[in-house]
Amino acid sequence: MKNQLLHTVEGLKDIHPIDTSKKNVIERNILNVINSYGYEQVQTPTFEYFDIYHYKRGTADGKNLYKFFNREGDILALRPDVTPSVARYMATFYSHTRGPKRFCYLGNVFYNNENYQGKLREYTQAGVECIGIENAEADAEVIALAINSLLASGLTKFKVDIGHVAYFNGLVNEAGLDNDTQETLRMLIDDKNYIALEEMLEEHEIKKNIKKAFIDLPKLFGDASILEKAKTYTNNKISIDAIDRIEEVYTILKDYNVSKYVSFDFGMVSKLQYYTGTIFKGYTYDVGDSIVDGGRYDNLLGTYSYDAPATGFAIKIDELLNALTRQKIDIEVLTVNTLLVYNKGHRSTAIKLAESLRRQGMTVELGINGLSTKESIEYGKAKNIGGMMMIKDSDTIILKNLSTDEESTTLISDLVEGGL
Amino acid sequence: MKNQLLHTVEGLKDIHPIDTSKKNVIERNILNVINSYGYEQVQTPTFEYFDIYHYKRGTADGKNLYKFFNREGDILALRPDVTPSVARYMATFYSHTRGPKRFCYLGNVFYNNENYQGKLREYTQAGVECIGIENAEADAEVIALAINSLLASGLTKFKVDIGHVAYFNGLVNEAGLDNDTQETLRMLIDDKNYIALEEMLEEHEIKKNIKKAFIDLPKLFGDASILEKAKTYTNNKISIDAIDRIEEVYTILKDYNVSKYVSFDFGMVSKLQYYTGTIFKGYTYDVGDSIVDGGRYDNLLGTYSYDAPATGFAIKIDELLNALTRQKIDIEVLTVNTLLVYNKGHRSTAIKLAESLRRQGMTVELGINGLSTKESIEYGKAKNIGGMMMIKDSDTIILKNLSTDEESTTLISDLVEGGL
Numbered sequence: 001m002k003n004q005l006l007h008t009v010e011g012l013k014d015i016h017p018i019d020t021s022k023k024n025v026i027e028r029n030i031l032n033v034i035n036s037y038g039y040e041q042v043q044t045p046t047f048e049y050f051d052i053y054h055y056k057r058g059t060a061d062g063k064n065l066y067k068f069f070n071r072e073g074d075i076l077a078l079r080p081d082v083t084p085s086v087a088r089y090m091a092t093f094y095s096h097t098r099g100p101k102r103f104c105y106l107g108n109v110f111y112n113n114e115n116y117q118g119k120l121r122e123y124t125q126a127g128v129e130c131i132g133i134e135n136a137e138a139d140a141e142v143i144a145l146a147i148n149s150l151l152a153s154g155l156t157k158f159k160v161d162i163g164h165v166a167y168f169n170g171l172v173n174e175a176g177l178d179n180d181t182q183e184t185l186r187m188l189i190d191d192k193n194y195i196a197l198e199e200m201l202e203e204h205e206i207k208k209n210i211k212k213a214f215i216d217l218p219k220l221f222g223d224a225s226i227l228e229k230a231k232t233y234t235n236n237k238i239s240i241d242a243i244d245r246i247e248e249v250y251t252i253l254k255d256y257n258v259s260k261y262v263s264f265d266f267g268m269v270s271k272l273q274y275y276t277g278t279i280f281k282g283y284t285y286d287v288g289d290s291i292v293d294g295g296r297y298d299n300l301l302g303t304y305s306y307d308a309p310a311t312g313f314a315i316k317i318d319e320l321l322n323a324l325t326r327q328k329i330d331i332e333v334l335t336v337n338t339l340l341v342y343n344k345g346h347r348s349t350a351i352k353l354a355e356s357l358r359r360q361g362m363t364v365e366l367g368i369n370g371l372s373t374k375e376s377i378e379y380g381k382a383k384n385i386g387g388m389m390m391i392k393d394s395d396t397i398i399l400k401n402l403s404t405d406e407e408s409t410t411l412i413s414d415l416v417e418g419g420l
Numbered sequence: 421m422k423n424q425l426l427h428t429v430e431g432l433k434d435i436h437p438i439d440t441s442k443k444n445v446i447e448r449n450i451l452n453v454i455n456s457y458g459y460e461q462v463q464t465p466t467f468e469y470f471d472i473y474h475y476k477r478g479t480a481d482g483k484n485l486y487k488f489f490n491r492e493g494d495i496l497a498l499r500p501d502v503t504p505s506v507a508r509y510m511a512t513f514y515s516h517t518r519g520p521k522r523f524c525y526l527g528n529v530f531y532n533n534e535n536y537q538g539k540l541r542e543y544t545q546a547g548v549e550c551i552g553i554e555n556a557e558a559d560a561e562v563i564a565l566a567i568n569s570l571l572a573s574g575l576t577k578f579k580v581d582i583g584h585v586a587y588f589n590g591l592v593n594e595a596g597l598d599n600d601t602q603e604t605l606r607m608l609i610d611d612k613n614y615i616a617l618e619e620m621l622e623e624h625e626i627k628k629n630i631k632k633a634f635i636d637l638p639k640l641f642g643d644a645s646i647l648e649k650a651k652t653y654t655n656n657k658i659s660i661d662a663i664d665r666i667e668e669v670y671t672i673l674k675d676y677n678v679s680k681y682v683s684f685d686f687g688m689v690s691k692l693q694y695y696t697g698t699i700f701k702g703y704t705y706d707v708g709d710s711i712v713d714g715g716r717y718d719n720l721l722g723t724y725s726y727d728a729p730a731t732g733f734a735i736k737i738d739e740l741l742n743a744l745t746r747q748k749i750d751i752e753v754l755t756v757n758t759l760l761v762y763n764k765g766h767r768s769t770a771i772k773l774a775e776s777l778r779r780q781g782m783t784v785e786l787g788i789n790g791l792s793t794k795e796s797i798e799y800g801k802a803k804n805i806g807g808m809m810m811i812k813d814s815d816t817i818i819l820k821n822l823s824t825d826e827e828s829t830t831l832i833s834d835l836v837e838g839g840l
Contacts, residue, residue, distance in 0.1 A: 010492055015463035
């Protein structure tokens with residue numbers, strides 16, 4: 001029997017100081033970029049009424065939610081995604097306003113999923129929602145912003161795959177498939193399950209070119225040349241319009257100077273059914289899952305009685321930090337500069353000196369724990385503290401560099417302006 | 421019937437952009453101060469095994485928790501307090517290390533309480549835990565840090581009341597009261613229910629001076645003179661040692677130059693039973709509840725098989741923001757500088773200009789929503805955007821100050837270094 005008292009809950013984790021500091025830096029850098037595009041941060045609650053994630057909205061699979069009750073007996077769920085909450089927020093507070101809205105958020109999401117491959121069940125997302133604009137400029141803006149956000153985190157080697165749900169939908173339409181068949185097809189393509197895919201298509205009477213398109217879809221990804229290739233499978237307007245849209249988005253992304261991070265994937269048939277247009281996913285090395293997911297969802301807001309087009313993305317901060325760590329990309333974090341130790345008789349001097357140094361921007365830890373000098377040195381080194389100050393007398397301190405062990409003496413009055 | 425789809429769950433709220441920005445600033449300033457004392461930030465999960473909050477630890481009332489199950493059938497609870505998680509974290513990862521540990525955190529906590537007075541059921545806490553040091557210096561450090569954290573948020577008018585659980589415990593000991601009576605007494609004193617308090621004390625045979633102490637306890641608060649007064653009620657060592665400890669803490673707080681924010685309260689008999697020594701609460705005007713709670717809890721870590729003394733505090737960020745807002749204390753936040761509008765023909769120029777300005781640190785929103793110039797001006801003013809840029813031709817833009825409506829013309833090449 002495991003000792004529950006010393007463990008985090010299955011799929012959840014403690015984040016150590018060094019990683020928390022790095023996470024803070026990444027989040028700050030990403031939010032700075034997002035803010036620089038005019039996106040305003042909102043905070044929505046950690047849980048919502050379960051109905052917010054109603055299956056008809058396609059926002060989440062109810063089985064994968066953490067569900068519970070409050071004192072009022074309402075069924076609640078920890079959010080698996082912040083987008084439905086922002087949509088609800090938008091509908092509540094801005095239904096009478098005109099013009100676009102640009103919102104962003106930073107917060108944790110929760111999946112009560114089957115814990116294969118050690119997937120996290122709680123992780124942090126930073127995301128944006130661009131509401132009220134249905135054009136290629138908006139699609140391109142959020143994709144460029146996703147790319148610039150990843151760059152701001154320090155990541156350099158990554159790709160953002162762009163697709164469009166209407167390419168697949170147009171083919172399905174043309175083939176005249178019923179809903180159940182569509183769903184099975186979507187699943188098989190998403191899983192790249194070629195054999196079952198071919199078997200299934202054999203069972204249906206479908207035009208040859210469409211059948212070939214479905215079979216090729218899982219492989220229909222790559223650089224811009226794939227756009228031309230996608231056109232060869234069909235002439236139906238829905239699918240062709242989808243390709244045209246992606247081409248326009250790509251043209252704009254060149255102006256953003258981020259096209260080298262872009263590739264295309266028509267086999268991306270999102271399981272999140274609220275997507276309605278251009279969709280994208282970002283991948284890097286050394287982590288299995290995507291690090292950013294995004295796309296257009298023009299029908300979601302309407303389900304909250306506020307009919308407006310929208311597009312957005314969410315970056316998985318913890319996965320991103322994993323990738324940065326594994327790719328050995330350095331993230332500069334603040335560490336403790338100084339351990340200040342003293343004998344009881346100099347307590348007052350020590351406290352005043354520490355306070356003065358902190359006001360000057362230094363990080364100073366007071367040695368108030370009764371350790372000997374030798375123990376303090378060991379402690380400081382173990383915590384990677386840069387230097388140690390030892391109060392010698394009321395005027396003088398000894399400075400010790402904890403990396404080199406070099407020592408020097410200095411006047412306290414030289415360290416503080418205007419005396420203590 | 422209320423429309424659940426447009427509402428947050430009872431007791432939870434959406435936080436608008438202006439308040440989210442202010443919250444970010446407050447949190448950052450507070451964490452900077454906390455870090456400057458050598459505290460390292462950790463992140464623990466949003467929920468834990470319910471057993472972590474076991475009643476014997478006195479960390480929370482199980483009735484007030486949001487409880488639920490995961491797929492494995494474990495009973496889980498949203499954290500009502502981060503301290504038990506940090507204690508668990510400490511016991512898991514640092515049980516074999518020596519020396520003190522200073523941890524801090526920022527995160528949301530959850531109370532499934534009865535929603536009287538519109539109390540929030542989810543709110544953000546920033547807190548510290550100073551582990552492994554049992555002396556007045558550590559007590560004073562966390563109190564000084566709490567005060568400096570509040571000052572860093574911009575708050576100036578507040579008091580931190582200091583008490584000590586052993587003063588009350590010593591009296592209870594002396595009076596020889598059983599546990600149930602102690603609890604009733606604690607509750608009546610905490611509620612300042614004088615009449616029921618006197619009635620209850622009448623029912624027990626208690627020494628006259630002790631009875632008077634219990635009756636006076638709810639009023640035993642004020643400046644340092646209250647320390648002398650507290651000594652007049654008893655000679656029992658436990659209570660007197662408690663006063664001596666507070667006096668030493670107060671002496672140290674004078675060195676920290678924060679004693680003017682300090683007062684004393686012996687009627688503070690915390691309901692959180694994990695406190696074992698010096699305790700404190702911070703109050704300001706215009707909000708009913710405390711904005712910071714803290715104190716010493718020397719027995720909690722032992723319940724996770726890591727026996728170590730500890731002290732800490734948690735600041736209620738949302739209450740603090742409320743107080744700052746009501747006290748009209750300005751918090752400077754970043755707003756959108758510029759709305760950049762263009763005709764379709766200048767899209768490429770507009771995007772390149774926007775990207776260049778963003779790299780220079782400006783906040784630029786692109787007018788890609790097809791609004792007319794007049795509508796864009798209205799939109800920009802409604803969003804409090806400072807100025808508008810309109811691309812006139814490929815070399816020139818018109819700058820419009822949205823506060824004064826003044827216009828000027830400038831060369832694009834003057835705004836970007838090295839051309840687009």
